[in-house]
Amino acid sequence: MNMTEHQAPLLHERVARQAAATPDAEAVAAGRERLTYRELEESAEALAAHLRRLGAGPETPVGVCLGRTPWLVVAVLGVLKAGAAYVPLDPAFPADRMEFMLRDSGARLVVTEDAYRGRLAGAPGTVVSLDRDWSRIAAEDPAPAAGPEAGNLAYVLYTSGSTGRPKGVAVEHRSAAAFLDWALTEFTPRELRYTLASTSLCFDLSVFELFTPLACGGTVVLAETVFHLPVAAARRPVTLVNTVPSLLLDLLASGPLPASVLTVNLAGEALPATLAQKLYGTGTVERVHNLYGPTEDTTYSTWSRVPRGCARPLIGRPVTGTAAYVLDAAGRPVPDGEAGELFLAGAGLARGYLHRPGLTAERFLPDPFSGEPGARMYRTGDLARRLPSGELDYLGRADQQVKVRGLRIEPGEIEGVLLERPEIRRAAVVARGGGADTAGLVAYVECDGAPDPAILRKHLGGRLPSYMVPSVFVPMASLPLTVTGKIDVNALPVPPG
Incomplete structure (x- = not known):
């Protein structure tokens, strides 16, 4: 267990503070396109004012469907500054899936660009094209701010459902803020100086890739996929890569990792020990992390720094503010070394599944191990065992x-x-x-x-x-x-x- 309580600044507040401290530093880059912190902040404020005029505010979902340019980050920040919650729509998704996500979330606003407007023909409500509408948006007077509170929604991410119907995971500002607070404690500005952002906005690794560097003066280096790392690193010396082991294995099969990469974060599936050792074998990678966590617990729940020569990477210990329980079928803690189902609790827990109270009640249960009234724990469906050292060993899915x-x-x-x-x-x-x-x-x-x-x-x-x-x-x-x-x-x- 690793639990602490304090209210961290919200995501957009962190970025605003950094923009005030280093306005002329490069904030976001994608090839030859770039925005300084001042440009990012001013553009996001202008978009926020426009969205508020259109009805955006606390608990209002707003779709975001943009290519991987600096304007993607402007859109996300603008939605948050408007007090609303962003609902990512990957332009590569089928049109019917995007339409489902918009209707299921209740989004009546979508921020996009003309290239994707045709794919949103079935979108309910108002569609804002940043490239077509920007001159008008930038010329508008600021609208009165109605910023979000810690308990308001920050974003809704859709994950695959066992019934075939995607389910929207509703994450509140306080959970995202607690996650970012942990990340800024454990990762240095040197590591985050040029952070590769190659994960689709629809997946929760993107929360780390976008907001952690922006909260400490780093540059978000946008790329279409992790396979574009060599091209991105030719322009800017990428220092941190955050991806899935399978994808990194494929990348390394085609060529070496850029020498500028200091830290590699791996999550989403079991980490082969051979991959970790291959990364250390570059002579330039200093830290390899094995991270674990479902979207329902705000990106990462546990983590470990993989030692050099490690034969079996562990998922480690809970991040600050999180508790992890390994329980048997009756909900009782199992002895160290025995397998059980992993349950998560603490500051990172999502509100639940949007408009799915039955499924929320099934997966988010009362936490009998917490003394806090109303405390909950999330049933991950993953198997793990706690070692005598206190570290967790991931054993796979319970349903497998x-x-x-x-x-x-x-x-x-x-x-x-x-x-x-x-x-x-x-x-x-x-x-x-x-x-x-x-x-x-x-x-x-x-x-x-x-x-x-x-x-x-x-x-x-x-x-x-x-x-x-x-x-x-x-x-x-x-x-x-x-x-x-x-x-x-x-x-x-x-x-x-």
Whole structure:
């Protein structure tokens, strides 16, 4: 547990303070386009005034659909300054998905640009095109401010739902402020000097990438994807990269990491030890972090600095203001070393799922371990174990747990041991071949060539019970990935034979 209580400045307040301190410093850059802190702040204030005239204010969702230029950051800040909550719409998303997100969120305002206006033809309410309307927006007189309070919504991020219907995670200002407060304590201005922002605004890693550098005088270096890092670093010496292990593995397969990168944050899936050591092996990367957290707990909940030579990266300890519980099926803490479901509590918890009270009540439960009235905890659906050191070891999704011949198995634990092998870049373990009594474990491994199954079995057998050693190993040049860079288990081929 790592809990403290104090009210941190809100996201846009942090940026405003920095703009007052370093107005002429570069705030945001994308190729040849750039904005200083003064330009960013003045533009965001002008947009905020315009949005307030159109009805934006506290608890008002506003859609944001823009390309990855400095004006994307202007739009997000403008919405926050207007007191409203931003609802990111990735221009690459299908039009029907964007229309669903707008209608489900209740957004009656959308900030976009002419290039994407046609894709928002079904949007309810008013559409503001920054490129078409900017001269008029900039000429308007300031509108009276109705800034948000800590308990107001800051943003709504849509995540995939098990029923196929996306669900909007509603995050309040105080949760985002607490997260940023932690980040500014743990990451130095030197590390954040040129932070790569390559994550879609629709995913919560973007909250770190945009606001942490802007709150301490750094430059947000916008890029379409992490694969554009070499191009971005040719213009500005990128110092921090924040991404998913799978994507970074693919990037490193095509070339070395720029020598300017000092710190690498990895989150979203299990971190292979070989990747961490490859990063340290550059001789220029100083810190590799393994971070864990669902959108429902404001980006990151736990973290660890991966030691050099580490054989199994851990997800570490809770960030400041967060508590983590490992519980059994009855909601009781399990002994250290035993697997249980991970529950999160504290300052980072989201308000819940927008307009989904039933689902909110199902996942956000009363916290029996807190003495604070009304305290809640979030059921992550992830399995973990707490080590005697107090650090947490991630074991995979609870809903991916399988039974083979009556024995309960966590595929994530097997995958973690496979990833200790230097020749394996990615791994996925699934049960194939019928019901629980006849199924066998199949390990899909991404590697160059075909590793000797006998060597892999021996490696696993030295670490795991025999019933957890897969009977079949399927080598692949690359494992299929989802759009977010995670392994797409449903797209794995049926093993031969």
